[in-house]
Amino acid sequence: MSIARDKQAYAVLTCLLFLNVALDLGAGFSIRGYWPDRILFYLWLIGTVYIIVRYYKEKFVKIYTWVLVALTVLSTIPMMIPFLTIVGAGFARDTQFRKVLPGNYRVQMGGKSPIGNRIFEVIKGLGPVERLEGTANMNRLEKDLGTAKLEDIQSVKVLQMWRDSSRIELQFPDTTVQFLFDKK
Template sequence: MKNTHITILYLVISLFFLAEAILSFNHYSFSGYYTDKIINWIWLAMTLFMVIWFWRKRIIKIYFVLLAFTVLLSMLPMMIPFFALVNYFSTLDDYQQIQLDGTYRIERTRPNVLHRPQIFVYKKEGIIEKSIYKTPYLFVVEKVFQDHFTNDIEGENQSIQKARLVKVTKDSIGIEYEITNKKSVFYHKEKEAPEL
């Protein structure tokens, strides 16, 4: 009976984990920055517990080998999928999260090892939120300073001091950014801005 309860709990957690992964592929996530990370870590801890608790069962040994094999395979193509998994489970390269109001929030982050820092704008829709705009952070920095940094890396390393929601339309969202005591309004317009 105890084993049945543990198995059901693991299946429920796995369903949340799977739902989160499916949402992520469609530019959605559960509402809040840490929600996805907490679900990931609970699933990982519960998976380790299940493997240890039911190790004598053949199906668990097969499951463990499949998970280990998947992680090892992700390291083969220059370790890019592996680092994507690491970023998905951790807060690595997530530089800032700013709540603009009850509906909108932004993240200054690097989605994976091959990307430069980006600004993601999220819109809360009940218990989930959608990534509605993605913009290279350098575009925001250049707008705030009205010229190009001599060193792009230096510009991307400047943190946002403050961000304030200015205007929302059906085609854009205006956010006033303050970086190193300089302010400017940046309008995020394109759903998927070009990569840098």
């Protein structure tokens, strides 16, 4: 590949990664499924190493390399939380439980931060993308579940949706639980 093609391919990968992150954080939309986000991240990471190794002699690549190094080092200063979060999410260590349900729903339990509370997420598949229907703090949810276990969940039904929350019904073999989920 020529240098122009390499840079264009890397620029497209970088834009896709930033678009995915912005849509996920801003609107709750993401690429459908669990692994496509990870694969996009891995491709970007491999592309970054390739660009740096292959074209390090160029001034822009040197500046870009040192900006990435500086941002990584700076992110480790406040107790390494952002760095550990990126590493945990990039290597799929942020999800402790995941189950695909009927109606293009997926539920999962994990944590976005190494020191934060565990969260339970309900995600709806919409063709090639997915939308976060709601999140709940696991401590609050476990109190409402009683003896029901998340592993036994059979289906999910969104009863009402508002801008910042939604009422979702969780169906278990012997009980049904309605819970108010947050949107972020």
